[in-house]
Amino acid sequence: MRRLALFLAVVAACGCATSPDADPRDPLEPMNRAVYEFNDTFDQAIATPVAKAYRGVLHVEIRNRISNFWSNIGDVFIGVNNVLQGKFQDGVEDWARVAFNSTIGLFGIHDVASDMGLEKHDEDFGQTFGRWGVGSGPYLVIPFIGPSTLRDGTGLVLDFHFDPWNDVTPSSFRDPMWALRFVNRRAELLDASSLLEQAALDRYIFLRDAYLQRRRNQIYDGQPPRRREEDDVNEAPKPAVK
Amino acid sequence: MTMKKIACFLASLLVLVAAHAQEATAPDVLVKTVTLEVLDLIVKDKEIQAGNRAKLLQVINAKVLPHFDFESMTSLAMGQNWRTATPEQRKQLIDAFRTLLVRTYASALAAYSDQKFDFRPLRAKPTDTDVLVQVRVMQPGSQPVPIDYSMEKTPAGWKAYDVAVGGVSLVANYRTEFATVVRSSGIDGLIRDLQAKNRQLEQRK
Numbered sequence: 001m002r003r004l005a006l007f008l009a010v011v012a013a014c015g016c017a018t019s020p021d022a023d024p025r026d027p028l029e030p031m032n033r034a035v036y037e038f039n040d041t042f043d044q045a046i047a048t049p050v051a052k053a054y055r056g057v058l059h060v061e062i063r064n065r066i067s068n069f070w071s072n073i074g075d076v077f078i079g080v081n082n083v084l085q086g087k088f089q090d091g092v093e094d095w096a097r098v099a100f101n102s103t104i105g106l107f108g109i110h111d112v113a114s115d116m117g118l119e120k121h122d123e124d125f126g127q128t129f130g131r132w133g134v135g136s137g138p139y140l141v142i143p144f145i146g147p148s149t150l151r152d153g154t155g156l157v158l159d160f161h162f163d164p165w166n167d168v169t170p171s172s173f174r175d176p177m178w179a180l181r182f183v184n185r186r187a188e189l190l191d192a193s194s195l196l197e198q199a200a201l202d203r204y205i206f207l208r209d210a211y212l213q214r215r216r217n218q219i220y221d222g223q224p225p226r227r228r229e230e231d232d233v234n235e236a237p238k239p240a241v242k
Numbered sequence: 243m244t245m246k247k248i249a250c251f252l253a254s255l256l257v258l259v260a261a262h263a264q265e266a267t268a269p270d271v272l273v274k275t276v277t278l279e280v281l282d283l284i285v286k287d288k289e290i291q292a293g294n295r296a297k298l299l300q301v302i303n304a305k306v307l308p309h310f311d312f313e314s315m316t317s318l319a320m321g322q323n324w325r326t327a328t329p330e331q332r333k334q335l336i337d338a339f340r341t342l343l344v345r346t347y348a349s350a351l352a353a354y355s356d357q358k359f360d361f362r363p364l365r366a367k368p369t370d371t372d373v374l375v376q377v378r379v380m381q382p383g384s385q386p387v388p389i390d391y392s393m394e395k396t397p398a399g400w401k402a403y404d405v406a407v408g409g410v411s412l413v414a415n416y417r418t419e420f421a422t423v424v425r426s427s428g429i430d431g432l433i434r435d436l437q438a439k440n441r442q443l444e445q446r447k
Contacts, residue, residue: 023418120385191353198443199346201435205419210410217409222388224409 005157007142008150026139026208035141036204042144048193051186065109066184071120072101072108073164080162081123085131093118122218126155130219139208147211269393269400270364272309273375277359280305284351298348306347311394312340314403319416323424331429338436343412345443357381371395 022029055063079094097113097120105112114120129151130136137150148156160166165181168174200206217224267275280301284290289297316336317324327335362376372394378386392404392411404413423432 122385195346195349195353198349199342201419201423201439205422206415209415209418213410213414214408217406222409 004142004145004153004160008140008153008157025136025212028138028140032139032141032208033204035143036207038143039141039146040203047183047186048190050183051190054183055187055190063184063187066180067188068101068105068111069108070181070184071111072098072105075101075120076164077159077162078121078123081125081128082121084128085123090121094121124152124155125158126152126215127219129155130215136212136215139212147207149212149215152215267399268364269373269391269395270361270375272400273377273391273393274361276305276309277361277377280351281354284354285356293352295348295352298352299344302344302348302351307340307344309399309401311396311401311403312336312343314394314401315339315343315413318403318413319420320424321417321421323421323429327429331433334433335429335436338433338440339416341440342436342443345440360386373400 026032058066075094075098079091079098082088082091082094097118098108100113100116100118101108101111104110111120126149134151136152140148140150140153142148142153142156145156165174165178168177196203196207196210283301283305284298287297287301290301313332313336316332316339319339320327320335324332358380360378360380362378364373364375366373372392375391375393377389377391379389380386387408388406390406390409391402392406393400393402404411406412420432423435427435
């Protein structure tokens, strides 16, 4: 986490070294491509095989329980971010989800709240900054983590900092569970990453554009203004008027 | 009733029937019918379930392709470069892009395992000729994944010219890729890249 903050600080410091005909959203492309290559090598050599083995060993029902457990922990700060964005009703719903799922749902392994009609939301500090009108800043590929931007990477530092799992003791239990969390996450994404490999001519560009589009969509909660021709993913939305 | 009145009545009836036949299936109804029909075919077909890619592509070609406007998709993905492409280049681009999209689509379908669909009510005026049809794929324990079809009314019925999954528009995503390749190796370079990609995917199955 501290290393991530350091990485962002270093990037911000060398942000001036840009090539003239780069994509305006991605002035650091040469560095990003290098980190992307590194991540891709790590992913193919270690993360994907581990995720595949994990998927092979554990039945889908058990994996869903594990996903639910982590999803429940995430809901605490999804609620905080909804409140920070002025979406009080969504925030209260998120905390109601935590209350029901942690109790009736047995520490979150059953998502009873969704069955009760409390829908899962998707928020983080990067989206909150976006809502507040902060532009995405340059696109960044973060070592081991992947596509991000200066704004979202900063948000990620806060996401990790405030994650309730940090407070769990003893560390001999907490740290292996962090590993499980990442492996489970990678396994969830196996289908998506094999599609990416199929569809893309240049995976770096395809992934970058998909990431930037997706974040824009998330900041607008799935209802971005429609546009057909123009292509400036960089602009920030107006702050929510609610 | 006089003969004239009967004739008049019959004539107006005919006009009504003709007008009804002209009316294209509503875009949201079209998406729902085609989605459910294709998924039903796939789930019931033993060969497709056993991994027969050729059969799956046949189903997609017959049931899904007629509802997409690949020329629009290709021209939108090409952006400004479309204007400088010759008719022959345009034809090759459309062909290669269609093949790539269909193969990707087939892989997405092959990964399908009884997720539930939520077909959202269409929010558009009856006079609109360009609408967004929204579908959500429900998955246990995570946020539903939205699939949005941008559709345009054509003389041959409603046709999709873009699909966005989780807010990621396919056309917009290919636009930067295409522009990058065209800048470095021209439109013919892009055609070669697309064809090479398709050959590589074909060998791999």
